[in-house]
Amino acid sequence: MEITIKKFEDLSIYELYDILQLRSEVFVVEQDCVYQDIDGKDANALHIIGKKDGKIIAYTRCFAPGYYFDEAAIGRVVVAKDQxxxxxxxxxxxxxxxAIKKYYHTENIKLSAQQYLIKFYQSHGFQPIGEGYLEDGIPHIAMVIT
Structure with a gap:
């Protein structure tokens, strides 16, 4: 998998379309969750894109500290089901x-994890904080690296 990092204005319309399609395939269709994926925040995100054979198969979006949380944030973590x-x-x-360390000069990161992925995020240094909560009807928990 080849990974590229782009600001919103550097995405081609085809890349943006493919990113939105992947997010919709997983978060809306596969997880059977009706929610507002296109939330107006993409223009302020750093987009981490994983491509294989020219197709986007993995993706996250990252935010500077203070935009989404007090810490830098990672969200919309997604990998195509067949990958x-x-x-x-x-x-x-x-x-x-x-990318967060390079572009935002911090290693303090927060994310909102689906609870069934706690061990996955712990393997990347994140620790749960607080109580679990429902986000769009799916159990989540806040996790941080400090």
Missing amino acids: RSFKYGHDIMDASKK
Whole structure:
């Protein structure tokens, strides 16, 4: 998988379309969750894109400290269903953490994790904080690296 990092204005319309399509495939269709994925925040995000054979198969978006949380943030962590056995989720998370350090000069990161992925995020140094909560009808928990 080849990983690139782009600001919103540097995305081609085809990349943006493919990112939104992947997010919709997983978060709306696969997880059967009706929610507002296009939330007006993409223009302020750093987009971490994983491509394989020219197709976007993994993705995250990252935010500077103070935009989404007090800490830098990683969100919309997604890997195409047919690509999950290759462990690309680990690669895209590693790239996201490095991008935050490079572009935002911090290693303090917060994310809102689906609870069934707690061990995955713990393997990347995140620790749960607070109580779990429902986000769009799915159990989540806040996790941080400080």
